[in-house]
Amino acid sequence: MPHNRKQVKRYRIGIVGAGFGVRAHLPALQAHSRFEVVALASPVNAARAARDANVPAAFTSCSGMLAGAQLDAITVASPPFAHRDDVLASLFAHKHVLCEKPFALDVAGAQAMVEAAMAAGTACGIAHEFRFIPQARALRELVANGHLGPLRNIEITQLRNHLRGAERRARSWWFERARGGGLAGALMSHLVDHADWLTGRDPAASAGILRTAHARRVDDDGEFSSDVDDGAFALLDYGDGLVARLCADATTAVEGYTCAVHGELRTAVASGPSMTDLTLFAVDADVTEELTCKPSPYAAYAGVNANVPPLMELYDEFAQRIDGAPNELPTFADALATQRVLAMLGYGA
Numbered sequence: 001m002p003h004n005r006k007q008v009k010r011y012r013i014g015i016v017g018a019g020f021g022v023r024a025h026l027p028a029l030q031a032h033s034r035f036e037v038v039a040l041a042s043p044v045n046a047a048r049a050a051r052d053a054n055v056p057a058a059f060t061s062c063s064g065m066l067a068g069a070q071l072d073a074i075t076v077a078s079p080p081f082a083h084r085d086d087v088l089a090s091l092f093a094h095k096h097v098l099c100e101k102p103f104a105l106d107v108a109g110a111q112a113m114v115e116a117a118m119a120a121g122t123a124c125g126i127a128h129e130f131r132f133i134p135q136a137r138a139l140r141e142l143v144a145n146g147h148l149g150p151l152r153n154i155e156i157t158q159l160r161n162h163l164r165g166a167e168r169r170a171r172s173w174w175f176e177r178a179r180g181g182g183l184a185g186a187l188m189s190h191l192v193d194h195a196d197w198l199t200g201r202d203p204a205a206s207a208g209i210l211r212t213a214h215a216r217r218v219d220d221d222g223e224f225s226s227d228v229d230d231g232a233f234a235l236l237d238y239g240d241g242l243v244a245r246l247c248a249d250a251t252t253a254v255e256g257y258t259c260a261v262h263g264e265l266r267t268a269v270a271s272g273p274s275m276t277d278l279t280l281f282a283v284d285a286d287v288t289e290e291l292t293c294k295p296s297p298y299a300a301y302a303g304v305n306a307n308v309p310p311l312m313e314l315y316d317e318f319a320q321r322i323d324g325a326p327n328e329l330p331t332f333a334d335a336l337a338t339q340r341v342l343a344m345l346g347y348g349a
């Protein structure tokens with residue numbers, strides 16, 4: 001019997017990068033109703049990853065994938081040093097693009113991608129999926145509705161233990177500053193974006209430092225040098241009496257995440273063992289109240305990878321952007337603002 005239900009378009013998408021792209025973006029996209037993963041690209045591991053995940057095609061480069069597969073969109077999850085070339089090639093081919101953070105190695109590269117996106121006119125976004133954690137969204141609502149009063153101070157601290165001196169991690173581009181390695185790109189980029197998102201504006205001024213506690217590291221092949229930061233610390237001035245203090249440190253004994261927004265009426269704190277596992281509290285002079293947050297509609301997929309539920313919500317917004325519908329996709333312009341703060345810290349080439 002005929003019906004009038006509108007057919008929702010599915011978009012054919014390819015993923016560049018066989019690391020986080022395969023661990024998190026691939027399962028998020030394969031579980032998503034609006035996308036069909038038709039190709040993977042990586043210099044070494046694409047064929048194996050495609051075979052294991054039943055992806056139809058594999059290529060050794062983004063350019064090869066663009067030439068050899070029929071695609072509507074590209075997820076660029078290659079290492080940071082490859083983002084600029086992969087994004088520009090995808091935009092030149094008039095594809096919609098979602099790029100992983102850190103966006104670029106420097107401000108000039110970020111600016112080039114922003115300009116290319118404007119010229120291409122396609123849907124473009126940056127993978128700041130932690131905006132879609134339920135407690136983060138609820139915290140932003142508290143800010144937006146004035147529940148905290150005039151904002152004065154934002155504290156965001158991410159503690160990890162995987163870069164302590166005794167920890168072994170194989171040498172790679174991640175330990176090379178010129179190729180975009182280090183904690184500033186990996187974690188501080190998220191914290192800067194989060195502060196900007198909570199305040200609704202870019203900082204007027206910023207200051208900070210990068211710290212390298214362990215310049216000599218050891219893996220199974222012996223000792224090697226690292227010139228990247230294992231701690232990143234920033235102070236952002238948003239004007240109107242509001243500052244943010246950001247800390248990303250991967251050399252601590254404990255792991256945890258805290259985002260505290262202090263207003264003149266109340267404080268709200270989202271904290272927990274990680275950015276994807278949080279509890280939200282509202283605090284004033286008399287009482288501390290735990291707030292219940294509606295879970296992600298994709299919470300059941302957390303067992304695959306903790307990043308999958310927020311990534312699926314991010315891809316909801318990406319699909320909306322491609323559709324030309326209202327959306328909350330983090331933009332290339334947002335990523336450029338973050339890149340300026342990272343450059344102040346000394347991140348990248």
